[in-house]
Amino acid sequence: MESTHGRLAALLVLAVLPPVVEAAVLVGIGFHSAQGVAPQVTAVWPYDSYHDLRWLMVYHNSWLSFLLGLLALIGIRGLLSAGLTSLAWPEGVDRPSFRWLVTRNVEVAALAAVIISPWAALSLAFSAVALSWYLLASLIPMLLLAPFLQRAGVVGQWGRGLPTIELLGWSLLNFAVLTVAGALIASTPGWWVVAVAGAAGVANALLWRQVVSAAVRPARVRWPRVPVTPVAIVLVMAAAVAAQSVIGIAAGEQGEWRPPIVAERLPDRVPHAVIALAGHDSSWDGQPPADPRVERFSYRGLDGQGRPLPYRPQDTHRSLDSSAALLAAHVDALHRRTGRPVALLGQSEGAMVASTYLEKWPKPSPVEAALMFSPLIRPGRAYYPPPGHEGWGVAAGWELRGIFALANLPKKVKTGPDEPFVRSVLVEAPFYRNRTLCPVAAVRMIAFLPTASAAEAPPGEYARIPVFQVPAFHGGVLGRRASQSRVVAFLAGEKVDVPRREYDLFQRLGAAWQAPSLALSINPVWAATREADPAFTGRICEPR
Known part of the structure; x- marks a missing residue:
């Protein structure tokens, strides 16, 4: 024995x-x-x-x-x-x-x-x-x-x-x-x-x-x-x-999205006109913000007078590039109308739209400040091809489609893994994986991060701009009074940078449960983009 x-x-x-x-x-x-x-x-x-x-x-x-x-x-x-x-x-x-x-x-x-x-x-x-x-x-x-x-x-x-x-x-x-x-x-x-x-x-x-x-x-x-x-x-x-x-x-942003930046007047010491960008599945009935210096971004675009149009939840499902094009038109219209420099305040998908605009639209720009609430942390770490094609993650993509199809049965507003917003992240993953929270020349930037987003960040760098971290879940930062005071301080030109010690700990504790990232170098869809891969370097914002 x-x-x-x-x-x-x-x-x-x-x-x-x-x-x-x-x-x-x-x-x-x-x-x-x-x-x-x-x-x-x-x-x-x-x-x-x-x-x-x-x-x-x-x-x-x-x-x-x-x-x-x-x-x-x-x-x-x-x-x-x-x-x-x-x-x-x-x-x-x-x-x-x-x-x-x-x-x-x-x-x-x-x-x-x-x-x-x-x-x-x-x-x-x-x-x-x-x-x-x-x-x-x-x-x-x-x-x-x-x-x-x-x-x-x-x-x-x-x-x-x-x-x-x-x-x-x-x-x-x-x-x-x-x-x-x-x-x-x-x-x-x-x-x-x-x-x-x-x-x-x-x-x-x-x-x-x-x-x-x-x-x-x-x-x-x-x-x-x-x-x-x-x-x-x-x-x-x-x-x-x-x-x-x-x-x-x-x-999502079901129901009325009226954070303090929309519901209250800004102090006179804030020199900017502000565009507030809500997140995925949000809607807006056209009710203007309390302060005339603040306007809501519309996922439908502008009317004939350059004012944002009311929009429905399904309008938020468009690609990030097309949303950024609408934002570019809105920035120009607001700057011409007010004569003020523009600040962008985006939550979740809205933060990604702002990031896309700052990366892809020519400089100089009227935008002098960007505040990103609950931005997606290094998204685009996986891939699955559109229906009718093979490629990395093909079976996973069809399994997700099955899950979403069943989940959509009782829902009025359908979502899915192939909606233009998601596909735009997948197709341009090298940029979104690397540069969402990177500095942009001549733009003051800050990220407001809930501690829950620490689990979203794989080991390594996740931001090279100032951060304000607060105990909260995704989408739960902007409505807090402490956050609003920091928004006003930042817009007024003060330095705001408040990282929390536990954020790094939570990031490390989530490392075991991250799915492996798809290497940028092996996906033909990403071949034309020359970006360093944070999954291997542990760093973001590396020179192209």
């Missing part, structure tokens, strides 16, 4: 070697932003499959490569998990044959691929538009599924009864270990990343021992005859559709 020490040593080798090899490859090629995912390669279910599927969703460029990659990942994942389960088996308990473990774990890997793929697709959507709500939505199901799937590859009757409190506890600890490991890797220079990945592999091995023991020697199981696991799986799959609607509600 194999010795306990020998099995533990073999378990450690099997759990440590894959993350060490993955980390070494990523360090060797300089893939800075993806290093935090390496410890998950030998994590306990479902984080191991989540690791695999995020890589596959980003790095396939045809249906054939996706299908072959999926079959390969299922087979490798089944073999690796069977080996880890066998070596982690507790003493004194009869162990199934290795053949049974392989068969069962391949089955579980196939099931996990089906269950987790919608959430991996939402993770890719997060990489495309850098909206923290998508990241949160893709992680919560992992936490819910973990205690169910962790017993699936270990015992025969895993579908009935609630998971024990021990399995729940180990699954939460598993998530915490992977999060901390990703943060440590994001904080570690050079080849020391490999050592951290190895330490995380040791933690994975110990977690496999505890999880397998808790699964084969459970305490009292509640509802032992009830098929709880299939119900949980169905609910989690359905939640992938519901999540998209919840994300739209949380991230």
Whole structure:
């Protein structure tokens, strides 16, 4: 009989070697932003499959490569998990044959691929538009599924009864270990990343021992005859559709958008005329702001007198280039009418429109100041081609279309992964990934960032302009009184730069759950744009 020490040593080798090899490859090629995912390669279910599927969703460029990659990942994942389960088996308990473990774990890997793929697709959507709500939505199901799937590859009757409190506890600890490991890797220079990945592999091995023991020697199981696991799986799959609607509600601008800059008069010391740009799915009924120096940007453009037109939520779905062209006309009209320098204040999509205008419209410009609230942080990190074409992320794109189609059924205003706004980010990803928060000559700039956006920022630089960071979710900064006072101070010419210490910490803690970025150099759609890649350099605003 194999010795306990020998099995533990073999378990450690099997759990440590894959993350060490993955980390070494990523360090060797300089893939800075993806290093935090390496410890998950030998994590306990479902984080191991989540690791695999995020890589596959980003790095396939045809249906054939996706299908072959999926079959390969299922087979490798089944073999690796069977080996880890066998070596982690507790003493004194009869162990199934290795053949049974392989068969069962391949089955579980196939099931996990089906269950987790919608959430991996939402993770890719997060990489495309850098909206923290998508990241949160893709992680919560992992936490819910973990205690169910962790017993699936270990015992025969895993579908009935609630998971024990021990399995729940180990699954939460598993998530915490992977999060901390990703943060440590994001904080570690050079080849020391490999050592951290190895330490995380040791933690994975110990977690496999505890999880397998808790699964084969459970305490009292509640509802032992009830098929709880299939119900949980169905609910989690359905939640992938519901999540998209919840994300739209949380991230959009439904209802009247009247922040203080619109609802109140500006002090006389502010010399600018201000254009306020609302975000995605916002609408405007034409009611003018309280101060005549402030005007609302319209996603429909201007009337014959150069005044902004009322607009509907679907008008915000246009491409960023076309919105920036409307903004250029509005800037010129407002400057001629008032004789004042212009300041742009944009939220979310509105901030991206302002950034696009500042980059693409000729100088000099009447715009002297730009305030960006909840801008998208390094979006365009993934890609999927339009319908009818193959290319990087093709299968993920169709999965997103299916999710959005179902989510759109009860909605009056339809959204989708191919609307012009999203496609403009995907097509011009090199610019949006690199230069959203970069200085622009002769323009005073500041970004107002909610701390939740720290999870949107992969390891590395995210801004080279002053920032004002405040505890809030996406879109929740502008309405705060403290923010309004900083807006007035900035417009009046004062220096405003208030970074928060926890922002950097949250950025590092999110490193493990970022989907790998698609390298700029391999996508033909981006070939004409010569930009450095922050995913590899860790820096933004690099010279072209």
